Amino acid sequence: MKTLSLSYTKSLNKFVQIPLKIKLLTLLLSLAGSIGVAQPNLIPADAQKAARSVRPEAIEAHMRYLADDKLAGRKPGSQGYELAAQYVEKQFKTLGFKPHGQNGTFRQAVPLRKAQVREEASSLALIQDGKEQSLIYGKNFILSPNFGQTSSDVSAPIVFVGFGVSAPELGYDDYSGVDVRGKIVACFNGAPSTFPSNQRAYSSSAKQEVAAAHGAIGLITFSLPTDVSARVEANAPRNRQAIYRWTDLQGRAQRTFPQLRVIASMGDSTTRILFTKAPKTFEQARLNANQNKPQAFPMNVSLRAHTQTELSDGLVGENIVSLLPGSDPKLKDEYVVYVSHLDHLGIGRPIKGASTPGDSIYNGAHDNASGVAINLEAARLFASLPKSPRRSILFVAVTGEEMGLLGSDYFASNPTVPKNKIVANLCLDMPFFFHPLLDIVPYGSEHSSMKMAVESAAKFVGVQIAKDPIPEQAVFMRSDHFSFVRQGIPAIYIKSGSTTGDDRNGTKLNLDWRATIYHTPQDDMNQPFDWNAAARHVQLQFLIGYLTAESDTRPVWNAGDFFGTKFGSPTANKPK
Structure with missing residues (x-):
């Protein structure tokens, strides 16, 4: 990963006043965290190898296509959304994933009113x-x-x-x-x-x-x-x-x-x-x-x-659904579902301050070409494994998130696999990689046993787990994972924490971005994305899902949990 070299150089500069032995030891620990080191007994060697093969340049390439002006903001029902859907389909076909939408296709129609x-x-x-x-x-x-x-x-x-x-x-x-x-x-x-x-x-x-x-x-x-x-x-x-x-x-x-x-x-x-x-x-x-x-x-x-x-009536959105079959004769009939929303706002009124004066295309680079791109690279890591995980893996690029989580709610309510066989969901939406990824906020991990997979993956990647720095933003309710929570399915939604590694305040960066760029034409590719941070998000997504798919038991809600009690059923998501 050549893009890591710059961060390593910055790390060296920090230790010029430290005795040589301490300096070298600290640097080695920093390098270990950057490339991902964990105890071999926690994460199998094949999964470690796959995680280390992440390609930051692939994430950038996916985002540049999906956020290009020719896709005109990917509004559901538009030609731009269709181009995005075709692109995602092609990536899954190339990786060897199977179509798992309706009628033997990658598509699932979502009728809208x-x-x-x-x-x-x-x-x-x-x-x-x-x-x-x-x-x-x-x-x-x-x-x-x-x-x-x-x-x-x-x-x-x-x-x-x-x-x-x-x-x-x-x-x-x-x-x-x-x-x-x-x-x-x-x-x-x-x-x-x-x-x-x-x-x-x-x-x-x-x-x-x-x-x-x-x-x-x-x-x-x-x-x-x-x-x-x-x-x-x-x-x-x-x-x-x-x-x-x-x-x-x-x-x-x-x-x-x-x-x-x-x-x-x-x-x-x-x-x-x-x-x-x-x-x-x-x-x-x-x-x-x-x-x-x-x-x-x-x-x-x-x-x-x-x-x-x-x-x-008449508008029909479409989800893109792809499958990597599991390898275990029994557990392959259970599913870990990845979701990221493919849609954005289309074309609207120009906003003052856009990188191009008069720009009216809401490209949605960070929201949410980033999540789709990271999940596509996570799918590639799964495809690179010599043996598929025990449980099956579903990747779903959903429509209508900007309309109110419509595509994910439709899929979670009408899945193309038996609903009671979906054991977990991982969502990615606007993960915020405008600075190095040093800590994460795993929304939802405190509610279920998925917390263990999150902690193992975080240790491998070398990131800390932080508390929600902006609870007033109600992030837990604002993306597609909550559609699965409503169906009693444990879900995880990871975003960057506030630690930047320098004198910048990550929370302020986040809030400023939301105040000035969120849902404007300025959310394009002319932003200071940190591709190494994006690569770490890929590693996290891949490893959390992998460990969940490999586990002997499916995730369970914590005893007495608010959401598990409200939405979970007596038979759903119980150990077998």
């Missing part, structure tokens, strides 16, 4: 003391489309339910002791700060599901005053775009709750009107929320809403 609110035909009003106050779309409120019907009407009293979280297993329930059947619930965005990061992220995202489960017929969400990024004004352009969901064989849109006849978000100042005649003021409710106290009470105000939705 588009829903767009017709703003001019929609309305919302508050009713209090017999007086009706009409609100202004885009200023006071924004509506979500109704996937169940094109025209939806509702008029009902509003009940405030704190964060709108029901998590008795975490000792918290805003719905305790309150009957919201036939009513509209209103709640703050977010979840109690006392929740662990991943559980907090899930609870923040599950408000519609929880409201529907408790019999509510509508949902209003609003931000705390301190949560500027969640305000309706800040999110209006994004929240007014069309929404997509995948449909089942009966044509029903999934991950939707048609019984919620209105789903609205309100601005901060508008929200205060709701509390005018409530038992508590907005400020009292805010303080209770900040103190993580469950709360619920009638607001003594009603809401009348009309949502007009334009629905359309």
Whole structure:
């Protein structure tokens, strides 16, 4: 790996003031970590050899093709996405992987439904003391489309339910002791700060599901005053775009709750009107929320809403599914699934500061040509083994991640192998290799026995395991691994940690990138990628999956784990 030489030179420079013996010893340890050294009894020699054969230049080549302007941002249903799909197919064919989509092909069709609110035909009003106050779309409120019907009407009293979280297993329930059947619930965005990061992220995202489960017929969400990024004004352009969901064989849109006849978000100042005649003021409710106290009470105000939705079918995304059959006569019928999203945002409005003035192509180099490229190189390492792992390996390049994890959710819900035979998932999305990879954040490892494979792989590669430096970003909920968690399948999602090896702050680099480049045309190949760091990601992906595929037992959720309890079944992912 010739690209490692520069990092070795930098390492030498650090030790010029250290006595020679210590200097040489430290350098040798540094080199060992860079090329990957582990105890031979933990990782078989063939796997060690394969891991060391990683090619940084191959990762770069894959990314340069997938992020090229001619692919026009790889939007699902576009010619650019088709070119990307053909490229990925060709790579798997060349490696000797077998097609494992539908009808003997690499493709799995993902039927999608588009829903767009017709703003001019929609309305919302508050009713209090017999007086009706009409609100202004885009200023006071924004509506979500109704996937169940094109025209939806509702008029009902509003009940405030704190964060709108029901998590008795975490000792918290805003719905305790309150009957919201036939009513509209209103709640703050977010979840109690006392929740662990991943559980907090899930609870923040599950408000519609929880409201529907408790019999509510509508949902209003609003931000705390301190949560500027969640305000309706800040999110209006994004929240007014069309929404997509995948449909089942009966044509029903999934991950939707048609019984919620209105789903609205309100601005901060508008929200205060709701509390005018409530038992508590907005400020009292805010303080209770900040103190993580469950709360619920009638607001003594009603809401009348009309949502007009334009629905359309016909767009079909496609996942690319490839198989490396396992070598064990029994375990080959179980599967370790790798996933990375192939899609991006296509062509949009130019963003000031793009490397090319007027550039409107959202190339998605880091998001997520990088993840696809790294998984392709990990697939090559598997193909280079003299003998396949005991379990079978599936690589899936999914569509519609940017639309809401649609391709991965479709595959995890409708896999091309028996669902109960999928033992684990490894996801890669925006791993962040803009500095040397010295530590990693393995999202999900704390929830299952996959932690052991992660630790062994990290030791081989020579990286430390770190805690999530940006828990407020809710990363655990934001990529395709969570589609598998929903199906009770243990999953791992690895991103770079914050250690850079120099005076740069890795967390600041990450947050700055998200603030200035994420989802803009600037996410192209004109970025300072560290290809050696990308190669280490390949080694990690390969080794974690390899060790999982070789193990005598399949991964299991930790006893009493929040996600294992919520989504795991009594028979899924148990040792055999």
